[in-house]
Amino acid sequence: MTSAIRRIVTVVEESVRELGEPVRSPVRRAAAVAVVANPWLGRIQEDLSPQVAELAPEIAHALSDRLLAALGGATAVEAFGKAAIVGLDGEIEHAGALIHTPFFGDVLRYRTGGESIIVFSDQRAAAGTALTVPLWHKDHASTRSHYQTVTVRVPDGPRPGEIAVIAAVSDGPRPNARIGDRRTDTALADHVLDHRNGWSATNPDQMERVL
Secondary structure, X not given: OOOXXXXXXXXXXXXXXXXXXXXXXXXXXEEEEEEEEOOOOOXXXXXOHHHHHHHHHHHHHHHHHHHHHHHOOHHHOOEEEEEEEEOOXXXXXXXXXXXXXXXXXXXXXXXXXXXXXXXXEEEEOOOOOOEEEEEEEOOOOOOHHHOEEEEEOEOOEOOOOEEXXXXXXXXXXXXXXXXXXXXXXXXXXXXXXXXXXXXXEEEOOEEEEOO
């Protein structure tokens, strides 16, 4: 493992009850965070790719190892996401560089058996800042039931000269998901799409035009 990685943190949460009642199917979410030294610290570098090619695959494999161990293998993974927090002395582009190229995304997709693009979040922040990482279905991004999030925080990272790189997975949909699916939604009527005509949704079964 490269000396650039200072710390790896893995968290697993399981949703078993909602509003005091058992969920239909318990859902496990796992996130793994690698805190690494920012390889571009203190200089403006136009081409970030040499360091990306060196660091991103190793980080992706290290995080994938821990996520798959947490959920029991790639077949258990149904949703995934990625994120990065760059420390206060870095550029937001430094965060994006380590997660937005094939050197990270393709490795994570391959290791988890997914085909979809990977939803993401990123920010520049001080050590200990929490970041909400979005996830969606690893094969079908339009599967609304799998739109979910997991919040992660490393108490001492990223330091100003570091980047926290995050990968997250889930073994199922949101607890008690029941708002339909984008693939089966009916087309909205023109008066709903065109706000200039106004619309009313006071009747839950019908949207009426306001004249």
